Amino acid sequence: MSSLLARLGAAAATRPWQVIVAWLTLLVLVFAAASAFGGTNHDDYNVPGLPSQEGTNLLSERFPEMSGADARVVVHSDTGPLAPGVLTDLGSRLADVDGVSAVSPPRLSQDSDTAVISLNYRIPVTDFQGSEGVDALQAAVAGTRAQGLEVELGGQVPENISKPSGTAEAVGMILALIILVFAFGSVVAAGLPLAVALVGVGIGSGLITIMAGFTGISTIAPTIATMVGIGVGIDYALLLVTRYTEGLRSGMPVRDAVAAANSTAGTSVIFAGTTVLVSLFGLRLSGLPMYASFGYATFAMVGIVMLTSVTLVPALCGLAGTRVLGTRSRARAERRTTSPLTERWAIRVSRRPWLWALTALGVLLLLAAPVLGMRTWPQDAGSAPAANTIRQAYDLIDSEFGPGANGPLMVAVDLNKVPAAELPSIVRGLAAEPGVASVTPVLTNADSTAALVSVQPTTGPSDPRSTELLDRIRSDAADGVHVTGLTAVFADISARLAERLWLVIAFVVALSVVLLTFVFRAPVVAVKAAAMNLLSVAAAYGVMVMVFQWGWGAQLLGLPHALPVSSWVPILMFTILFGLSMDYEVFLLSRVRERWLATGDSHRSVVEGLASTGRVITSAAAIMVAVFAGFALDGDVTVKMMGVGLASAVLIDATIVRMVLVPATMYLLGDANWWRPGGRRAAAAGGDGGGAATPAGAPLPLRAR
Incomplete structure (x- = not known):
């Protein structure tokens, strides 16, 4: 050498x-x-063998409109309650964004000065090239911002961008x-x-x-x-x-x-x-x-x-x-x-x-x-710089809706294994779990082969109590009930x-x-x-x-x-x-x-x-x-x-x-x-100065010895 x-x-x-x-x-x-x-970089959280992956796979197969990426648009007014017409217009523009499969009704805070609109995509976040997903959202909310309202973006689509x-x-x-x-x-x-x-x-x-x-x-x-x-x-x-x-x-x-x-x-x-x-x-x-x-x-x-x-x-x-x-x-x-x-x-x-x-x-x-x-x-929006829109959205949701709203657990139910009649009992059991703030109504796919329930913990995604709640839900879950969502994936x-x-x-x-x-x-x-x-x-x-x-x-x-x-x-x-x-x-x-x-x-x-x-x-x-x-x-x-x-x-x-x-x-x-086996003095080998002993700086022959 x-x-x-x-x-x-x-x-x-x-x-x-x-x-x-x-x-x-x-x-x-x-x-x-x-x-x-060349291509663009993206984060892929699909990991075969993880418990959360089973729920993701179930949704991808039977509930594709709820299995792709997600995003959250948070609207806040410093002057009082938000006007319903503003949120209706924003929801219509968001529904026209490429890749969006569903736009939830606005969720208002108790004083109605903050609203969260959740978006579901039919494609995974890894399908977006560069910042095109965020750029589309920014264009959709520009009109709302022009009215003097604060609009921040959260969820997988904006969080998957690194510049x-x-x-x-x-x-x-x-x-x-x-x-x-x-x-x-x-x-x-x-x-x-x-x-x-x-x-x-x-x-x-x-x-x-x-x-x-x-x-x-x-x-x-x-x-x-x-x-x-x-x-x-x-x-x-x-x-x-x-x-x-x-x-x-x-x-x-x-x-x-x-x-x-x-x-x-x-x-x-x-x-x-x-x-x-x-x-x-x-x-x-x-x-x-x-x-x-x-x-x-x-x-x-x-x-x-x-x-x-x-x-x-x-x-x-x-x-x-x-x-x-x-x-x-x-x-x-x-x-x-x-x-x-x-x-x-x-x-x-x-x-x-x-x-x-x-x-x-x-x-x-x-x-x-x-x-x-x-x-x-894993890092999440709660650890992002304070000036970043994903951090602003995270803090607004935390203060207005509770820390768990930033990391809901998605419970996917395989209705081929679990009778639909048991869904109300599953929802009641989830709501009764210590550490659960709220449970959404059941969503069922078109052919009634899969259902989805969103569970909001009382604690934030990185809080160890949220992971403990996840473990309890899984331990009590029947065969065919899977917990997924970003918090479950990260855990x-x-x-x-x-x-x-x-x-x-x-x-x-x-x-x-x-x-x-x-x-x-x-x-x-x-x-x-x-x-x-x-x-x-x-x-x-x-x-x-x-x-x-x-x-x-x-x-x-x-x-x-x-x-x-x-x-x-x-x-x-x-x-x-x-x-x-x-x-x-x-x-x-x-x-x-x-x-x-x-x-x-x-x-x-x-x-x-x-x-x-x-x-x-x-x-x-x-x-x-x-x-x-x-x-x-x-x-x-x-x-x-x-x-x-x-x-x-x-x-x-x-x-x-x-x-x-x-x-x-x-x-x-x-x-x-x-020392080495055999008890002999070590022979010359690689390393700096790796040939026979040579004083520092002495010339070395250029031909093999």
């Missing part, structure tokens, strides 16, 4: 313009293909540029990682758009993929450029420095990126098609970013030559490549490894403790994801251990790395619980109140984080292993490995934190939580884990770190 990457890097450095033009051409071709064949603002990406890139300039002291060197990340993310975004034309891609999957792509793209390029500048400072020619960087740091990039890609396969085990779309999108993004890193970075380095060092660095013949501060820190940890290891472990467990009380729920999704989380964790951890064992030929190192990654992820989960569920930082992030952790976040964050953590693990451990192979001194190898990587790991982590924290500004709650969670995890991982726990445990284990 290292020899192949060395030759690839040397070739790219020798013919930089050919490589650059090739990638730019690919970028243009992908965007052209995306324009011609990235680009603010998060811009903030992350600006902060990354500032950190890179500070780290390298050269605008040219700082610009290389950003340029590579932009090209990789651009191609990846185009590929995701093309994928959306052939399969379902969630509305927020591109944003999550972009967040990860920017982070790893800058990270990978930073590792390569750092190693390249070390070679230049040691006196190597440009071509040899590029080859050495690609054979060492490039190997780290390949293995770290492969770990991310393999981890993403764990999303398939969630059992949700929507989750798989996150995996497809992020897989495409990370794969392209990884390829651009080991080809485009060498080309740009070859083109820039020694300009990446900056004027002051070029004036000096050599510059120390290790960090004195990090070296002193490594020595300090080595003197009392037990104390530092136990302290770091205690801090991680303390941060992780809140995860024991973590509650999850089932949360339960499915909580159940599958442990399967995903086992899968990702096992694959990561196998990959690390292959890289370092050291099972002890692999198992220890997996355990530490689990600790850092658990600590990040705990931070999310404190910020969002406990509300310790909710208002600072633009949220009105505390709310459960989004059900989409834990599994998605775990699979991404377990891969990202390997960036620092592979880069640090391969330097340590490189020095151990050269010296045979396990203590000294840890000090030298940490000293030579401490600065780049700190810079890379700072960039990751900046990029992910920028996404905490996104209006989508799931993206916001992912940003906070990933930023917290990277910060914890790069400080407490990599700078304290890893060196402390390596000091304690000594040569046992590199």
Whole structure:
């Protein structure tokens, strides 16, 4: 691997313009293909095997006019009761909206100043292209708004629209540029990682758009993929450029420095990126098609970013030559490549490894403790930004009709299994359930083979008491009675994801251990790395619980109140984080292993490995934190939580884990770190510096050895 990457890097450095033009051409071709064949993103909540899906299937088969998407139009007057004629005219216009199968009579509040008109569609929400469904509703209500009335939109159709603002990406890139300039002291060197990340993310975004034309891609999957792509793209390029500048400072020619960087740091990039890609396969085990779309999108993004890193970075380095060092660095013949501060820190940890290891472990467990009380729920309109129309509609319905009106339970009855004579008894039983505010009259389809009853809880959709009510209704229901609706779907999704989380964790951890064992030929190192990654992820989960569920930082992030952790976040964050953590693990451990192979001194190898990587790991982590924290500004709650969670995890991982726990445990284990079955010293294998032991910056042969 290292020899192949060395030759690839040397070739790219020798013919930089050919490589650059090739990638730019690919970028243009992908965007052209995306324009011609790309599709629009949408969320698909149809999940075979969920209890709510049985009710959805029954309605789709026998009550199609009530089985599609839904929407709610909320009309409010600040001056008094609403005029009946206004609502009648609005209802007529809404009935003419494409796809609408039924428009309910207006439901008035007690003081008649607010009305809710519910719409049912004959088509699922996934059939809408882009914002066409919302645009049609906006056109229908424009006349009512012109009369001075407040009109807000809620329900599936308006809630299924996601419009990235680009603010998060811009903030992350600006902060990354500032950190890179500070780290390298050269605008040219700082610009290389950003340029590579932009090209990789651009191609990846185009590929995701093309994928959306052939399969379902969630509305927020591109944003999550972009967040990860920017982070790893800058990270990978930073590792390569750092190693390249070390070679230049040691006196190597440009071509040899590029080859050495690609054979060492490039190997780290390949293995770290492969770990991310393999981890993403764990999303398939969630059992949700929507989750798989996150995996497809992020897989495409990370794969392209990884390829651009080991080809485009060498080309740009070859083109820039020694300009990446900056004027002051070029004036000096050599510059120390290790960090004195990090070296002193490594020595300090080595003197009392037990104390530092136990302290770091205690801090991680303390941060992780809140995860024991973590509650999850998919995002809904109640967690949207206050200025959003779906949030305005949610709040109006909550205040005028009760919190449960935002999440009614739809009880579908198969009249081929349940006699129609039992419907009154079913309605009375539902109305008598504790926690039920009201039950609507029974609706029956045209051939009397299915019936539908809407149950309004006294509590909101995300309230755990609503889920308890759902469970009670299901436990008492006869065969042929199914509970569905968005609240039931969300409850089932949360339960499915909580159940599958442990399967995903086992899968990702096992694959990561196998990959690390292959890289370092050291099972002890692999198992220890997996355990530490689990600790850092658990600590990040705990931070999310404190910020969002406990509300310790909710208002600072633009949220009105505390709310459960989004059900989409834990599994998605775990699979991404377990891969990202390997960036620092592979880069640090391969330097340590490189020095151990050269010296045979396990203590000294840890000090030298940490000293030579401490600065780049700190810079890379700072960039990751900046990029992910920028996404905490996104209006989508799931993206916001992912940003906070990933930023917290990277910060914890790069400080407490990599700078304290890893060196402390390596000091304690000594040569046992590199034990393998058979008792022989580990042979040379992949990783940064992955060939035979080579002093940092020393030239590597370009032919296979």
